[in-house]
Amino acid sequence: MTQLRVPAVYMRGGTSKGVFFHAGDLPADPGQRDRLLLRVIGSPDPYGKQIDGMGGASSSTSKVVIIATSARDDADVDYYFGAVDIEKPVVDWSGNCGNLTAAVGPFAISEGLVSVPPDGIAVVRIWQANISKMIVARVPMKDGEVMEEGDFELDGVTFPAAEIKIEFMEPGGDADDEGGAMFPTGNKLDVIDVPGVGPVEMTMINAGNPAIFIDAATLGLTGTELQKDVSGNADLLKKAEAIRAHAAVAMGLGASAEEVSRTRLHTPKLAFFAKPASYTASNGKAVGQDQIDIVARIFSMGALHHAMTGTGAVAIAVGAAIPGTLVSRVLGGSQTSIRFGHPSGTLAVGAEAKEVEGEWVVTKAIMSRTARRLMEGVVRVPAVG
Structure with missing residues (x-):
């Protein structure tokens, strides 16, 4: 059987890893897309190891990201996050991954999806499409490239790297969000x-x-x-x-x-x-x-x-x-x-x-993370219906 060759980048963001795709490189049909992504990651796997895929057999490493140029005036890219269950045939698109958010800005810059200064801090405006929220990533640049090496230490990640500051704009829920207001029951307790x-x-x-x-x-x-x-x-x-x-x-x-x-x-x-x-x-x-x-x-x-x-x-x-x-x-x-x-x-x-x-x-809510491009090229996957 001939395997598909799907362009992809394997990235670490914060304390997570995931396979990043351009939206145009994946099937438009959601069912076919999810079947392909499950096979990419190696799920469902009753052994719980994801040996025949890119997943790392943990919730932190069984993840996919889809990026597209945004049609919104206030955003540069749209970011879709999928949490892939290890043992069930489920890709859950219900929420965001804050750790992999740190890799979205660097991915968008390296893939030429945004125009940024060659040096200093690049500001990437990210529309988190799962939860309909705006995120601003501040990515350090040097000589036209994303700066990955640095001395910022993030507990849970072995090696220090360049600090990426992330601002989650108006992160609280409202009446129009799924689940309703910031406190869905109207109570804090x-x-x-x-x-x-x-x-x-x-x-x-x-x-x-x-x-x-x-x-x-x-x-x-x-x-x-x-x-x-x-x-x-x-x-x-x-x-x-x-x-x-x-x-x-x-x-x-x-x-x-x-x-x-x-x-x-x-x-x-x-x-x-x-x-x-x-x-x-x-x-x-x-x-x-x-x-x-x-x-x-x-x-x-x-x-x-x-x-x-x-x-x-x-x-x-x-x-x-x-x-x-x-x-x-x-x-x-x-x-x-x-x-x-x-x-x-x-x-x-x-x-x-x-x-x-x-x-x-x-x-807004603010935190710092690091990110690194681990591998780039194509991911090989058997054709799926």
């Missing part, structure tokens, strides 16, 4: 009775991506756990998924918990928090209690994330900036900038929030 779990106090928020925040103690955890401490615990993962799925229904993101668990795997994300505590990160680095404002962990595609999702960081920043959320309560009060501890180390984030006529509005 809710209690949901989850079958098999019991009453669970939580903050449900639309910011960056839909997210659910709970106390670590709700899951019988301390908040300092690493991936290895959680991802092998089937009972704990089942409990976490039950909370996530039932909260998603309350957020208007699914008709039933069963439907959410079957078809909506990428969003909403479930994160848990605790007051700052010392622990040893996954690379052996000591994280001191005095270095952080809070400890945070997040689930992604059914497993504990090895660091922190980019959109999770955005939602945490927004939750921290608004009084009355679970995050601000754990912090002991709202803060516009925080540094939190995650399994791979620490991360600083911030958000600009203000109260307007009794409603909280977030103008």
Whole structure:
């Protein structure tokens, strides 16, 4: 059988990796496109390894990105993100990947999709088409090329690189968004009775991506756990998924918990928090209690994330900036900038929030990431129907 040759670039963005495509190089039919992308990544794979594809057998490395020149006057490129399930034939387009967002600007520049200065900082305006939000990436340039090498260290990534600053503009939800307003139930705190779990106090928020925040103690955890401490615990993962799925229904993101668990795997994300505590990160680095404002962990595609999702960081920043959320309560009060501890180390984030006529509005959330072009050329894939 003759294999297709599809132009592609393999890129790291933040603590994630994905295969990047130009929209025009993929089938226009969504079903055929998704079947092709599943085969590119190597899913569904009952062995959970994605050996026959580009996926890396984790939620952080089983991802695809589609980029197109934007028809919008206020954007340079449109960015579509697909989270590819490892064991199911599902490409979930319901949310953004904040980590791979860091690679969108460099990809657009290197592929000639935007005009930028040869030196200094290139500003790339990105329309995140999954969630209909604007993102601004500030990409360092030198001699007409994207600057990739630098001394900015991002915990969860082995090597330092050039810093890319990302601004998520007006990341909070509104009435026209899927899932509704920033706080879909109208409350900053809710209690949901989850079958098999019991009453669970939580903050449900639309910011960056839909997210659910709970106390670590709700899951019988301390908040300092690493991936290895959680991802092998089937009972704990089942409990976490039950909370996530039932909260998603309350957020208007699914008709039933069963439907959410079957078809909506990428969003909403479930994160848990605790007051700052010392622990040893996954690379052996000591994280001191005095270095952080809070400890945070997040689930992604059914497993504990090895660091922190980019959109999770955005939602945490927004939750921290608004009084009355679970995050601000754990912090002991709202803060516009925080540094939190995650399994791979620490991360600083911030958000600009203000109260307007009794409603909280977030103008932007800010964080820094790094990105690198790993491989370019064509990806080979058997023809799909």
